[in-house]
Amino acid sequence: MTLNLGMTIVLAVLYSVGFYLLLQRSLMRILIGIVVLGHGANLLLQLAGGPPARAPVLGTAPPELFADPLPQALALTAIVITFAMTTYLLALGYRSWVLVGHDEVQDDVEDRRIAERERPEGSMSDDTADTGTDDDEDPGSAAASSEPAATGGRR
Amino acid sequence: MSTLVTLPVLLPILGAALTVIGSRSARLQRLIGIAVLAVVSVVAAVLLVAADRTGPVVAEVGGWPAPVGIVLVADRLSALLLLISTLVTLAVLVYAIDQRITDYGRDTASTTFHPIFLLLSTGVSLAYLTGDLFSLFVAFEIMLAASYVLITRRTNASRIRSGMTYVIISLTSSLLFLTTIAFVYAATGTVNLADLSARVAVLPPGLQTLLACMTIVTFGIKAAMVPLHFWLPDSYPNAPAPVTALFAGLLTKVGIYALLRTQTLVFPQEQPSALLLVLAALTMLVGALGALAQNDLNRLLSFLLVSHIGFMLFGLAVFDAAGVAGTALYVVHHITVQATLFLVSGLITRRTGTVAIDQMGGLAQRAPFLAVLFAVPALTLAGIPPTSGFVAKLALLQAGAAAGLSTALVAGVVVVASLLTLYAMVRVWIRVFWGIEKEPLPDADPADELVVGTAATSRPMYAATAGLVAVSLAIAAAAGPLSSVTGRAGVDLMDRLPYVTAVLR
Numbered sequence: 001m002t003l004n005l006g007m008t009i010v011l012a013v014l015y016s017v018g019f020y021l022l023l024q025r026s027l028m029r030i031l032i033g034i035v036v037l038g039h040g041a042n043l044l045l046q047l048a049g050g051p052p053a054r055a056p057v058l059g060t061a062p063p064e065l066f067a068d069p070l071p072q073a074l075a076l077t078a079i080v081i082t083f084a085m086t087t088y089l090l091a092l093g094y095r096s097w098v099l100v101g102h103d104e105v106q107d108d109v110e111d112r113r114i115a116e117r118e119r120p121e122g123s124m125s126d127d128t129a130d131t132g133t134d135d136d137e138d139p140g141s142a143a144a145s146s147e148p149a150a151t152g153g154r155r
Numbered sequence: 156m157s158t159l160v161t162l163p164v165l166l167p168i169l170g171a172a173l174t175v176i177g178s179r180s181a182r183l184q185r186l187i188g189i190a191v192l193a194v195v196s197v198v199a200a201v202l203l204v205a206a207d208r209t210g211p212v213v214a215e216v217g218g219w220p221a222p223v224g225i226v227l228v229a230d231r232l233s234a235l236l237l238l239i240s241t242l243v244t245l246a247v248l249v250y251a252i253d254q255r256i257t258d259y260g261r262d263t264a265s266t267t268f269h270p271i272f273l274l275l276s277t278g279v280s281l282a283y284l285t286g287d288l289f290s291l292f293v294a295f296e297i298m299l300a301a302s303y304v305l306i307t308r309r310t311n312a313s314r315i316r317s318g319m320t321y322v323i324i325s326l327t328s329s330l331l332f333l334t335t336i337a338f339v340y341a342a343t344g345t346v347n348l349a350d351l352s353a354r355v356a357v358l359p360p361g362l363q364t365l366l367a368c369m370t371i372v373t374f375g376i377k378a379a380m381v382p383l384h385f386w387l388p389d390s391y392p393n394a395p396a397p398v399t400a401l402f403a404g405l406l407t408k409v410g411i412y413a414l415l416r417t418q419t420l421v422f423p424q425e426q427p428s429a430l431l432l433v434l435a436a437l438t439m440l441v442g443a444l445g446a447l448a449q450n451d452l453n454r455l456l457s458f459l460l461v462s463h464i465g466f467m468l469f470g471l472a473v474f475d476a477a478g479v480a481g482t483a484l485y486v487v488h489h490i491t492v493q494a495t496l497f498l499v500s501g502l503i504t505r506r507t508g509t510v511a512i513d514q515m516g517g518l519a520q521r522a523p524f525l526a527v528l529f530a531v532p533a534l535t536l537a538g539i540p541p542t543s544g545f546v547a548k549l550a551l552l553q554a555g556a557a558a559g560l561s562t563a564l565v566a567g568v569v570v571v572a573s574l575l576t577l578y579a580m581v582r583v584w585i586r587v588f589w590g591i592e593k594e595p596l597p598d599a600d601p602a603d604e605l606v607v608g609t610a611a612t613s614r615p616m617y618a619a620t621a622g623l624v625a626v627s628l629a630i631a632a633a634a635g636p637l638s639s640v641t642g643r644a645g646v647d648l649m650d651r652l653p654y655v656t657a658v659l660r
Contacts, residue, residue, distance in 0.1 A: 022327060027319060034326050041333040048341035071340060074289050078333055081296045085326055088303060092319060099312045 007047055014040030027093045031086065038082035045075040156205060160214040160227045162198045163237055163280035166191050171273035181264035185252050188269050192245040192276065199238035202229040207640060211657035213286070221658045222350045226286035230654055231644035232483055233283040236412055239487050240283070242626060243404045243494045244276050246619045250498055251397035253615035267308060275301035275401065282409045286658055288336050288346040291413060295332065295377070299325045302406060305398045306390060314393050321390035328376035335369040342366065349658035351421045352651055367422040371414065371431070378410030380468060381438040384461045388445065391460075392453035392510070396501020399453065403460050404494030408486050411467045415482060419648040420655075424474045427562050431472030436568045438465030443575035452500050452510045452587075455579060456493070459536065462572055463489055469565055470551050473558045480645025481550035484638055488535070488543040488630055495532040495623040502620060503529070503587065512583060517592030524617065526588045531624050533584065535631075537577035543630035548573060550638060 018040055021033025049071030054061050056069035170191035177183040205212050211230035215221065229237070251272070255265070278298025285291050303325070307318035340346055342362060343354040355363060372383070379387040387407070391399050418424075418431075442462025449455035467489070470482030500510075502525055507515045519526040531542075538544035548569065555566030630637060647653050 018330075022323075030323055034323070034330070037327075037330050038333075041330050041337065044334060044337040045340070048337040070346075071337075074336070074340075074346075077289070077293065081293070081329075084300065085296075085329075088300070089322060089326070092307060092315065092322060095307075095310055096315045096319065099310065099315055 004047070004051070007043070011040055011044055011047070014043065027089075027096060031089045031093060034089065035082070035086055038078075038086070042075045042078050042082070045071050045078060047071075156212055157214040159198055159202060159205075160212050160229050160284060161216070163195045163202075163241070163284065164227070164277055166195055166198075167273040167277040167280065171270040171277065174269040174273065175266070178264055178266045178270075181262055184264060184269040188248050188252070188273060189245065191273060192241055192248060195276070195280065196238065196241045196245060199234060199241050203231070203234035203238055203640075205229075206231050206234045207643065210653050213657050221286070221660065222345060222347050225290055226347070226349075226658055227284045228286040228654065228658055229284055230657070231640060231647055232415070233412075235483065235640060235644065236408070236486060236490075237280060237283045239490050239626075240279055240405050240408070241276070243490055243623065244272075244279075244401065246623045246626075247397050247401045247404070247494060247498070248272060249622075250400075250501075250616050250619035253613055253619070254395075254397060254501075257613045257616070267304065271301045271304045272401075275305065275405075279405050279409055283412060286348055288339060288348060288351070288417075292329070292332050292336060295409070295413075296329060298406065298409065299329065302402060306394045306402075317390040317393040320386055324376065324386040328373055331369070331376070332373040335366070335373055338369065339366055347658070348416065348420055349655040352423075352655055355421050363422060367418070368430075370417045370422070374410045374414045374417070375434075376410075378407050378414060378468075379461050379464050380434055381441050381461070381465070382434075384438070384442070384464075387461060388454050388457040391457045392451060396497055396504070400494040400497035400501070403457070403497050404490045407460065407464060408467075408490050411464065411471075411482070411486055414468075415471055415479065415648070418471060419474075419479060420651055423649070423651065427474050427478075427558055428472050429561070431468055432561060432565050435465045435468035435472050436565045438462065438468060439568055439572035440465075440575075443572045443579070446579045447575065447582075450512050452504065452512055452583065453497070455512070455583065456496050456500060459576060459579065460493055462576065463493070463536070465572065466548070466551060466569060469569060470554060472565070473554050473562050474649075475554065475558055476642070476645040476649045477554035477557060478551070478562075478645075479648045480638070480641045481547065481554045483641040483644050484550050485547040487637070487641070488547040488627070491623055491627045491630065492532045492535045492544065495620060495627060496529075496536065498616075498620045498623065499525070499529045499532065502616065507593070512586045514593060515587045516590040517588070519588035521592060528617070528620055528624060529588070530584065532627060533580040535627055537580055538573045539577070541631055543627050543634065546631060546634040546638065550641075 014036055018033050018037030021029050021036060024030060024033070049068030053065050053067040056066045056072075059066075170187050173187050174184045177187065202212055206229050211228050212234075213221075213229075214227040216225045216227060218224070251268070255263070255268075275298055278294050278296075278301060281294035282291060282298060285294055303318070303322050306321055307315065310318060336346060339351065339355075342358055343351060345351055345354060355366065358366075371380075376383045376386075391402055394402065439462050442458050442460070442465060446455050446458035446462065449458060463485075467482045467485050470478045470480075470485060472478070473481075503515070503518065504510050506518065506522060506525065509515065535542040535544040538548040551569060552566050555562040555569065
C-alpha cells in the first residue's frame with residue numbers, strides 16, 4: 001500500500017489540531033477537537049484501503065482498478081457514530097451552559113479539596129465564593145458530596 | 156444453533172424498540188425488560204453448554220462466510236461472560252424498577268430508562284459475541300452511548316461536570332480505537348479477528364508491538380487500567396446506585412474481555428509480558444491505596460474496582476493457559492460482587508441519607524439484614540475463603556507462581572492488594588455498622604431519583620441484592636465445575652486453533 005504525501009500531512013494536521021483542542025478547558029473547544037479528531041480518524045480509515053479508484057458497486061473495470069469497499073463502509077458507519085456523539089455533546093454543553101452559566105470543564109472535586117487544604121487559611125473563603133458556587137447551589141449535590149456538614153457549615 | 160447466537164443481540168434491541176412504543180404503560184415496559192433479559196440468560200446458558208461440548212458456535216450474519224462477512228462467535232469464554240453479565244443486568248433491572256416504584260408510585264412510566272437500559276445490554280452482548288474488530292467498535296459505541304444517557308439523565312450542576320469528563324474520555328478512547336482499526340486494516344487488509352491472528356503474525360515485529368500497544372491503550376482506558384483510570388472514580392459515584400452497579404459490573408469488564416480476546420488471539424506472546432505485569436501491579440496498588448483515602452462510600456468502591464482490574468490484568472500478563480483461565484474466573488466473580496456492593500451501597504445511602512462514611516454509624520442494630528448483605532460481598536471481594544473471591548485469587552496466584560520469578564513477585568502484590576482491600580472493607584464495616592447510631596439526614600430532594608437518602612426501601616430491592624449475593628455464593632459452591640470450564644476456556648484462548656477453525660472453517 002502506498003500513501004499520498006499530501007494526505008499524510010492533512011492527517012497529521014487534523015490529529016494535532018484535534019488533540020490540541022481536546023486539551024482545552026472550554027467544552028465547546030473540546031467538542032470541536034473531537035469533531036476534527038473524528039474527521040482525522042475517518043480519513044485514516046479511508047486511506048487504509050489504498051488509493052481512490054472506481055466505485056466498487058458499479059462498472060466493469062478489472063478488479064485492481066476498483067476501490068476497496070470495506071474501509072468506505074467502515075468510515076460511513078464511523079461518521080454516523082461520530083455525528084451522533086457530537087450532537088449529544090452539543091446538547092450536554094448546552095445543558096451545562098443553562099445550569100452553570102459557562103461551559104468550562106471543572107476540576108475534580110477531590111483535586112479542589114486538596115488544593116483548598118494546601119492553601120493558607122485566609123484565602124479559603126475567597127475560594128468557596130467562586131469555585132464552590134456551582135456545587136452549593138443545588139441541595140442534591142450537597143448530600144452527594146463527601147462532606148455535607150462542612151459544605152453546609154461554610155455557607 | 157447458530158440462530159441462538161444472534162438472539163442475545165437481537166432480543167434486547169427489539170425490546171428497546173418495544174419499550175419506546177409502549178412508553179405509556181409502565182407495567183408493559185417492566186414486563187418487556189424483565190422478559191427479554193430472562194430469555195437472554197437462558198439462551199446464554201444454552202450457548203455455554205453447547206460451546207463447552209462441541210466448540211465455538213458461529214453465526215454468519217447476512218449469510219456471508221467469515222473473512223468477508225460479519226460473524227458472531229460464542230466460545231466458552233464469551234458465553235460464560237454473557238451468562239453472568241445478563242444475570243447481573245437482570246438483578247439490577249429488578250432493583251431499578253423497584254426503586255422507581257418506591258419513589259414515584261406504580262403507574263409512572265419512564266420514556267428513557269427502559270429503552271436505554273436494554274440498549275446497554277445489547278451493546279454488552281454484541282461486544283462479547285462479535286468476531287471482528289469493527290463490530291467491536293460498534294458494540295462499544297452502542298454500550299457507551301447508552302451509558303452516557305444513563306449517567307447524565309436528570310442532570311444538575313455537579314453531575315454534569317462528572318458526566319462531561321466521562322463522555323469526553325470515552326469519546327477520545329473511541330477515536331483512538333478507530334485509529335487503531337485503520338492501522339490494523341492498512342497493515343493486514345482485514346478486521347476479522349480469526350483472520351487477523353494469522354495475518355498479524357507475519358508482520359514485522361515492530362509493527363506488531365505498535366498495534367498491540369495501541370489496543371492496550373484503547374481498551375486500557377475502557378477497563379480503567381492505572382495510568383488511564385482517573386475518569387472512573389470521578390464519574391461513577393455520581394450516578395444512581397443501579398446505574399453505577401451496572402457500569403461497575405459490566406462496562407470495565409467488557410474492556411478486560413476485549414483485552415483478553417485481542418491479546419491472546421491477535422497478539423500472542425510466548426512469555427509473560429513485562430509491560431502488562433508492571434501495569435497490573437500499579438493498578439492493584441494505586442486502586443487499593445486510593446480506596447483507603449476515601450470518605451465517600453461510592454468513591455471508595457470505585458477505587459477498589461480499579462484495584463481489582465489489576466488482578467484481571469495480572470492473569471492476562473502471565474500469558475499462559477492457567478493465567479488466562481484465572482482472569483476468566485476472576486471476571487466472573489468480580490462482575491457479581493462489584494455490582495452487589497454498589498447495590499448495597501445504594502441501600503445503605505438510602506437509609507442514612509448520606510454517602511459520607513463518617514456520617515454513618517450503628518447500622519448493624521437497626522438493619523441487621525443490610526449488615527449481612529454488605530458483609531458477604533465485602534469478604535468475597537477481599538478473598539476470604541471459602542468465598543468465590545478466594546477461588547479466583549487462588550487460581551491467579553497459582554498461575555503467577557508457576558510462571559517464573561517476575562510473575563511470582565507480582566503475585567505477591569496480589570496478596571498485598573487483597574489485604575489492603577480487606578483493610579478498607581473492615582474500616583467501612585466498623586464505621587458504618589458499629590458504633591453509635593446517628594440520625595438519618597433529611598432527604599435533600601425527594602423528587603430526584605439520583606439523590607441519596609430517599610429513606611424508603613422495599614423488599615424487592617433487598618431481594619434483588621440478596622439474589623446477587625446468592626449468585627456469588629453459588630459461584631463459590633460451584634467452584635469445581637466452573638474452574639474446569641474456565642480452565643478449558645484458557646486452553647482454548649492460548650491454543651487459538653478452535654476459535655480460528657470454527658470461524659474460518
